[in-house]
Amino acid sequence: MSAPGLAGRHILLVEDDYFAAEDLATALDLAGARVVGPAASVDQALDLIARTSRLDGAVVDINLGGAMSYDVVDRLRAQGVPVIFASGYDHRAIAAAYRDVPLCEKPVDLQRCARLLFGGDRVPVAPGISRPGPTRRAD
Amino acid sequence: MTEDDIIGIYAARQKTLADFGDFAARHDDLDKMLHEACRLVAQALGTRRAKVLELQEGGGQMFLRAGIGWNPDVVGRVRIPMTEHSSESYSIKCGHPVTSPDIAEETRFEVPQFMRDEGVVALANVPILLPGGIVYGLLQVDDTKPHRFADHDIQFLRTYSAVMGPLIDRLLKANALRESEERFRLTVESVTDHAIFVTDPDDIITDWLPGAQAVFGWTAAEAVGRPGALVATAEDRQTGQPCTQTQAAARDGSAPITRPHQRKDGAQVFIEGAVRALRDPGGRLTGFVRIGRDVTERHKADASLRTLMEGIPQLVWRSLDRGDWIWTSPQWISFTGQSSGQARGWGWLEAVHPEDRDRVMLAWDQAHARGGLDTEFRIRRAADGAHLWHRTRSAPVRDAAGRITEWLGTSTDVQTQREAHDRQSVLVAELQHRTRNLISVVRSIATQTMAGTGPTPAFLDRFNARLSALSRVQGLLSRSDHEPITLPALLRLELDALGAREGSTIRLDGAPVRIRPSLVQTLALGLHELATNARKYGALSGAGGVLTVRWQVEEGATGRRLVIDWQEEGILHDPAQGQAPDSGYGRRLIEKALPYSLGALTTYHLGVDRLDCRIDLPLERPALAPAMAS
Numbered sequence: 001m002s003a004p005g006l007a008g009r010h011i012l013l014v015e016d017d018y019f020a021a022e023d024l025a026t027a028l029d030l031a032g033a034r035v036v037g038p039a040a041s042v043d044q045a046l047d048l049i050a051r052t053s054r055l056d057g058a059v060v061d062i063n064l065g066g067a068m069s070y071d072v073v074d075r076l077r078a079q080g081v082p083v084i085f086a087s088g089y090d091h092r093a094i095a096a097a098y099r100d101v102p103l104c105e106k107p108v109d110l111q112r113c114a115r116l117l118f119g120g121d122r123v124p125v126a127p128g129i130s131r132p133g134p135t136r137r138a139d
Numbered sequence: 140m141t142e143d144d145i146i147g148i149y150a151a152r153q154k155t156l157a158d159f160g161d162f163a164a165r166h167d168d169l170d171k172m173l174h175e176a177c178r179l180v181a182q183a184l185g186t187r188r189a190k191v192l193e194l195q196e197g198g199g200q201m202f203l204r205a206g207i208g209w210n211p212d213v214v215g216r217v218r219i220p221m222t223e224h225s226s227e228s229y230s231i232k233c234g235h236p237v238t239s240p241d242i243a244e245e246t247r248f249e250v251p252q253f254m255r256d257e258g259v260v261a262l263a264n265v266p267i268l269l270p271g272g273i274v275y276g277l278l279q280v281d282d283t284k285p286h287r288f289a290d291h292d293i294q295f296l297r298t299y300s301a302v303m304g305p306l307i308d309r310l311l312k313a314n315a316l317r318e319s320e321e322r323f324r325l326t327v328e329s330v331t332d333h334a335i336f337v338t339d340p341d342d343i344i345t346d347w348l349p350g351a352q353a354v355f356g357w358t359a360a361e362a363v364g365r366p367g368a369l370v371a372t373a374e375d376r377q378t379g380q381p382c383t384q385t386q387a388a389a390r391d392g393s394a395p396i397t398r399p400h401q402r403k404d405g406a407q408v409f410i411e412g413a414v415r416a417l418r419d420p421g422g423r424l425t426g427f428v429r430i431g432r433d434v435t436e437r438h439k440a441d442a443s444l445r446t447l448m449e450g451i452p453q454l455v456w457r458s459l460d461r462g463d464w465i466w467t468s469p470q471w472i473s474f475t476g477q478s479s480g481q482a483r484g485w486g487w488l489e490a491v492h493p494e495d496r497d498r499v500m501l502a503w504d505q506a507h508a509r510g511g512l513d514t515e516f517r518i519r520r521a522a523d524g525a526h527l528w529h530r531t532r533s534a535p536v537r538d539a540a541g542r543i544t545e546w547l548g549t550s551t552d553v554q555t556q557r558e559a560h561d562r563q564s565v566l567v568a569e570l571q572h573r574t575r576n577l578i579s580v581v582r583s584i585a586t587q588t589m590a591g592t593g594p595t596p597a598f599l600d601r602f603n604a605r606l607s608a609l610s611r612v613q614g615l616l617s618r619s620d621h622e623p624i625t626l627p628a629l630l631r632l633e634l635d636a637l638g639a640r641e642g643s644t645i646r647l648d649g650a651p652v653r654i655r656p657s658l659v660q661t662l663a664l665g666l667h668e669l670a671t672n673a674r675k676y677g678a679l680s681g682a683g684g685v686l687t688v689r690w691q692v693e694e695g696a697t698g699r700r701l702v703i704d705w706q707e708e709g710i711l712h713d714p715a716q717g718q719a720p721d722s723g724y725g726r727r728l729i730e731k732a733l734p735y736s737l738g739a740l741t742t743y744h745l746g747v748d749r750l751d752c753r754i755d756l757p758l759e760r761p762a763l764a765p766a767m768a769s
Contacts, residue, residue, distance in 0.1 A: 017661075018732030040735050065736065066657035 005114035007032030012058035014038065014045045014072055015086065016065045024059065024086070027110050041065060045072040055081045057117040059108070062087040062094065070098055084116045152295050155183040156302060169310040173205030176278070176303055181207050184292055186280040188259070191267070192219065192227060193276040201227055201276060208281075209257065217253055224249045230264035230277055236293045238263040241285040254281065261286035265296040269308045278303065332432065334370075334410065337417070339426045342367040342385050354410075354433045356403030367429065370400045372407065385427050388416045396431050409438035453549035454518075456487070458533065460543065462503040471550070476521025492517035492526045499531075507543070510535065518550060527554040567617065578610045601724075608667035611636060612660055619659075625651040626690055626701065629663050633670045639679050649690035652701055655758065661728075661736050662756070668725035669705050669752060677750055678707035685709055698759035707750040729754070 011033045015021040021038040028035050036052050039045035041064050049055065049072070058076050060069050062085050076083045084102040085094070094103070102116035162175045173191045181189035190206030195218070203217040221228045226248040230237040240261050242250045250259065261282040267275040278300045327335060327348055334354035337346035343366055347359040355362075355370050362369060368381040375381065375398065387394035393415040399407045412431025419425050448455045448468055455468035467482045475482070475490035488496050495516035502514035512533040517526035533548030585606075589599050611632055615624050627647055634645065641647055654662065670679070678684030690703040726743060729752065733739040739756035 016736050018728075018735040021735070041738075066655070 005118040006110075008034070009056040009118070010034045010036055010052070010054045011117075012036045012039070012045070012048065012052070012055050012060075012076070012081070014040075014058065014060040014064070014069060016040045016061060016063075020061075024108055031110060031114075042067050042069055042071050045069070046075060049075050049079070055079070057081060058083040059086050059104070059113060059117075060084070068095070070095060073098060073101060082117045084113060086113070148291070152183055155179045156299065159299070160302065160306075163306045167310060167313060169307065169314065170205060172306065172310065174207070176299075177205050177207040180278065180280060180296070180299055183295065184263075184280050184288075186261075186282045186286065188281040188283070190214070190279050190281070191276060192279060194221075194231065194274055204276070213253065213257070219251050222249075226250055226262065226264060227277055227279075231266055231274055234266060236263060236265040236296055238288040238293065240287045258283045260284050261288075263288045263293065263296060265293075265300045267300045267307065268304050269311075270305055275304065275307055333412070334431050334433065335428065336362065336367070337426055337428045338367040338385075340424050342381065342427060344369065345426065354402075354408060354431070355400070361403075367427065370402075370410075372399055372401045384414050385416075388414045388427055389424060392416055396429065400431075407435075408433050409435045451549075453551045454529070455547075455549050456482070458546040458548060460507060460546070462487075462500065465545065474520055475518060490519050492519065506533065506535075506546070512546070512548065515553065527552055528557045529553060564620075567620075574613050578606050578613070581606065604671060605664070605667065607636065608633065608664060609660070612663040615663075616656055616659060619656045623653045624656065624659050625653055626703070627651050629654065629659065629666060630688055633663070633666050637670055637674045637679065639670075639674070644678065644685050646685070646687045646689075648687065650692070652690065652692055652758070654701075658737055658756065658758075661732060662754075665729050665733055665754065668728050672725055673707055673750075677710045680710075682711050683709055684711075692758065695757070698757055701754075701756055701758050703754040703756075705750070705752040705754070708748070710748055710750065 006028065009032075011028055013021060013025055013028065013035055015024060015038050018040075021040070025035045025038055036055060037045070037048055039048050045060070045064075055076070058072075058081055060072055060076075060083055062069055073083055073085075084104050085098075086104045086108045094101070104113050104116060159176060159179050163172050166172050166175075177189040177191060181187055186208075188206070188208035190209065191204050192201040193204040195202050198221060200221055201219045203214060203219070206214040219225065219227055221231075226237060226239065226245075229248045237247075238261075239245045239247075239250075242255075242260060242262065250262070254262075259281045261284070262279060264277050264279045267278055269275050278296065280296070327350075330348070331350045331353040334351040335348040336344055336351045338344050343364060344362050347357070347362040351362065352358055357369070366381075367385070368376050371381045380398070384394050384396065393413045396410055396412045396414055398410060400410045402408055410431035411434045412429065414427050414429045416424060417426045417428055449470070452470070454471040454474055456464055456471060457466040458464045462485060464483055464485070464487050467477075467479050467487070471477070471482060471487070472479060475487075477486065477490055480486075481489070488499070491499055499514060499516050502512055506512040512531065515528055515530050518529045519526050529550040530553045531548060531550040533546045535543040536545050536547055538544050585599070585602050589595060612629075615622075615628065615632065626649065628651070630647055631641075634640065639645055673679040673684075673686055678686035685708050687706045687708070688703065689706070690701060693700050693702055729741050729743055733741050733754060733756065737756050739754055741755070742751070742753045744751045
C-alpha cells in the first residue's frame with residue numbers, strides 16, 4: 001500500500017514511551033516508510049542522526065523523560081531535515097524559538113504528520129493500527 | 140702703677156664691657172656671642188687665651204663651647220669630665236673665682252691634660268650664672284706663662300660673667316622658642332590632607348598653610364588678605380554661613396564644619412572639621428583657625444549608599460542581634476506608617492502579621508548560628524491595612540576581628556510571586572484533576588466500545604485495572620512538589636489497591652528511596668503488572684505463597700542505581716495454564732518498556748514454584764538506552 005509522502009522515506013522517530021514508539025513505528029512501517037530509531041533520549045537521537053546517512057524527515061516528542069528535545073531539533077534543522085513535534089503539549093508550552101516547528105498533537109494522526117512533513121495530500125492508514133485522529137473512527 | 144695707669148685700665152675694661160654689650164645686643168647667635176666674649180676678655184686681661192665651658196645637662200661633664208687662642212681641634216670638641224679634682228669642678232663647687240698663677244705649684248686641683256699639652260701655665264676661672272642662680276658654665280682665661288691675677292682682674296672677670304649670664308639666658312630661651320616654633324611649623328606644614336588656615340578677628344586670612352593649598356587650590360600669596368569665606372560655596376556665602384560659623388566659634392570656643400566647600404577651580408570638596416576662636420592671654424579675640432579634612436570621596440560613597448538604600452524598592456533596615464532594630468529606611472516608614480522611633484528595638488514587630496511573629500523571632504534566634512536570616516512574613520501596609528507577604532533577608536556586618544557588629548537587612552514584597560505561585564499550584568491541581576477525569580472518560584469510552592463490540596469482560600477488567608493504576612499514580616505526581624514519591628509509597632499504593640497489606644506473606648524491605656517524577660509513571664505501571672499477576676496467579680492469590688520485595692541503592696559507574704528484587708516463593712504455578720493470557724503486555728512492559736524508556740536492566744524469570752524479577756534502573760538522569768530495533 002503506497003503512501004504518497006511517506007512511502008520510501010527515511011523517518012527518524014524520537015519518542016520516550018515504549019508503546020507509543022512501537023505503535024507509531026509499526027504505523028510508519030505499514031505506510032511504507034523506513035523507520036530510523038526509535039530513540040528514547042536526546043543523546044540517543046543525536047547519536048542516531050550522526051550515524052545515519054539518509055534522513056528525509058523526523059517525528060520528535062518534545063519531552064523525553066523530563067528533558068526537552070530542542071537539541072535534537074537544532075541538529076535536524078541544521079542538516080535541513082524536515083521535523084515535526086509529536087506531543088501532548090500545547091503550543092504555548094513550547095519555547096518561543098521552536099514555535100515554528102509544526103506540532104502534531106498526540107495521539108498522532110499519520111496523515112497530518114505526512115502533510116506537515118512533506119506537504120503530501122493523504123496517507124492511507126493501515127487497518128488495525130489504532131492511531132486515529134480524535135474526531136474520526138468512532139466505532 | 141700710677142693713678143693714670145689704673146684709670147687707663149678701668150677705662151679699657153669699661154670699653155670692653157660696653158663693646159661686649161653692644162655686640163650681644165646686635166647678635167642672636169649664642170656661639171658668636173661667646174666667641175666675642177672670649178676674644179674681648181683675653182684682650183682685656185692680656186692672656187691671649189680664654190674659653191667658655193658649658194655645663195652639660197646632667198652635670199657630668201663640661202663642653203668647651205667657645206674659645207680664643209686654642210688649636211682648632213679644641214674648641215667645640217673637647218669635653219671635660221667633672222672629676223672631683225679638676226679646677227673646673229672646684230670653681231663651680233666654690234661658686235666664686237679661682238685663680239692659679241702657676242699650675243706647676245698647684246695643689247688644690249689637677250689641670251686637664253689637654254691644657255697642659257697646650258702649654259697652659261696660669262689660669263683664672265669664674266662661674267657664669269643664669270638668672271635664678273643656675274650654673275651655666277665657666278669663663279676661663281689662661282696664660283702660657285706664670286700670671287698672678289690681680290684683685291681688680293678678678294673683680295673685672297666677676298663683672299664680666301655677671302653681664303654674660305642674662306645675655307646667654309636670653310639667647311638660650313630665644314633658641315628654644317625658635318626650635319619649638321620650627322618644629323610646630325614643620326609639623327603643621329607637613330599636614331597636607333588637612334586644610335589649615337588662620338584669619339584675623341574680621342575673618343581675613345592671615346596664614347594659609349600648605350594643606351589649605353593642597354585641598355583648596357589657592358596659594359598662600361593668593362589667599363592671604365582675602366576673607367575666610369573664600370572657600371565657602373556660593374550658596375553658603377549668600378546665606379552668611381561663614382559668618383554664622385565664626386560667630387558660633389567666638390561664642391562657644393569652637394564650631395563644627397561639615398559642609399561642601401568651593402575649590403579655586405570651582406569644584407566642590409566636602410570638608411569635615413572645626414573652626415576655633417583664638418584669644419590672647421587677656422581673653423581678647425585675635426582671630427580664628429580653621430582645620431578641616433577633605434572627605435569628598437567618603438561623602439560621595441556615603442551619599443551613593445544612602446541613595447541606594449533609600450531608592451531601592453526593598454524596605455531596608457539595620458539591626459543588632461535578635462532583631463533589635465536600630466535604623467529603618469524611609470521605605471519602611473512609608474509602607475508601614477511607623478515612625479523610625481516606633482520601629483526601633485522590636486517595635487517593627489507591630490507591623491508584622493500577628494500569626495507570623497513567632498516564626499520571625501524563631502528565624503532571628505537561629506540567624507546567628509546560620510550566619511544569615513532568610514524568612515517570609517506578612518507586613519501590614521498602612522495605606523489599606525492589607526498584609527502583604529515579604530521575603531526578608533539579612534546578612535551580618537562584621538568587624539576586623541570577625542565579630543558581628545550589626546545586621547543589614549531587606550524586606551522584599553513577594554506578594555505577587557506568592558499569588559502567582561498559588562495560582563500555578565491551583566492550575567497544576569486542576570490539570571491533574573482534568574487528567575484523571577480524562578482517564579475516566581477513556582474508561583467509559585472503553586466500556587461503551589465494549590458494549591458495541593460485544594461483551595469481553597476479561598478485556599474490560601484488565602483495561603480498567605490498568606487505567607486505575609495510571610490514575611492513582613497521577614494523584615501521587617500531582618503532589619510530588621510537596622511530597623517526594625518513594626519506592627515504598629509506590630509499592631503500597633499498588634498493594635493497597637489490591638487489598639493486600641504487609642504481613643507474613645508480604646514483606647517490603649528497603650529504605651524510602653526517592654523516585655524522580657519522570658520515572659514514576661512507567662515504573663508504577665510495571666509494579667502494577669507484577670502485583671496484578673501475583674494477585675491472580677502468584678503469591679497474592681491466596682494459595683500460600685510469599686512475596687518479598689527487596690531494594691537497595693547501588694553506586695554505579697554512571698551514577699546511583701536502584702535495584703529492586705521482586706520475589707514470589709511457594710507459588711503453585713500451573714504449567715497447563717502457561718503464562719497468563721495477558722502476560723504478554725506485562726512482560727513487554729517490564730522487559731521492553733522499562734529498558735527503553737528508563738534505561739533499566741530487567742530480568743523476569745518464572746520458575747516452577749517461584750518468580751524472580753529484577754529491575755535495575757538509573758536514579759539520576761535519563762540514561763542512554765539501547766535503540767529499539769524497528
